[in-house]
Amino acid sequence: MNSLLLWIHMVAGILWIGGLFFLVWGVYPAIRILPIFQQQQFFLQIMKWSHKGFALAGITVLLTGFLMGINGPVNGLTMLFTTYYGKWWITSLFIGLCTLIWGNFIGYRAFIKVLSRDIIWKMADKGYPRLLYFSLLQVAFISSIEGLGFLMLIWLMVII
Template identity: 40%
Template sequence: MDFREVLLVLHILLAIIWAGGVLFIGWGVFPAFRKMAFVQQRTFLQALMQWSHKFLTAAGGGVVITGVLLGTVFGPISQWQDMITTRYGLIWITALVIGIVTLLWGTVVGFRQSARLFSKVTLWKQADAGNTKPLTKALAAVVLLESAEGVGFAALVVLMVLF
């Protein structure tokens, strides 16, 4: 196995960790934590986000870096012109932009919005006291905002199938 193949395996593994981790939190953990009391939900989600944010951001960054290397140093893009004059180059640059935007969206926009929600202790205490509507609305907004990452992942999968 040559170095390019090792890099490709690493790229795929990091993509699985990044996308799989984000999707598991959204579709696996998020619905399951709803069984807890609201104040416990806040504490749990805050701890989960603080731990997973660094790990998943690093995996996403690794996907972008290995993707750049696979397309350029160890791939067919040898000059700037290749990115706009070849089918591979157009797909590659599109995937690069979508990957970077998806990573930045999750690490900057989504994470900050979630952190803001978790810092609003009174919202969670109100929900524990029976007034769940404001928290439910805020959680729905975060879920909608975070779903942009899922769209980015889906677009990346479509582009990878096109290669």
């Protein structure tokens, strides 16, 4: 049973982290060749379409990680704070939960807000892209916190 949970955990993690990184490093640079309004509409649609899948993958990662812990080495609350594994497990769970919440409720909403503000896209189309670029830079900064959470989780899972 633990092997199946581990497999689901890893696949969901790849879909969650890999999917988001593919959007940022693959899809976004590729659509920059489209006219400005097509970029806006394309990215708005892809974000709305993929958001539920990313959220489900993140929830699956957290749930399977939790189940592997309580079905394995974590056999009591005192173990969480007195053993190396318990501290690692509770830290990973906390960082994963914070990352999921941040991505779903802060990063995603900030990006949708920028994508939905037609005025900044119209200004960029008329030759005044400064506000759009600044808004996208703000969203990139906000979303980088989710990326930091991913890096911390990968570090905890692989290095430690």
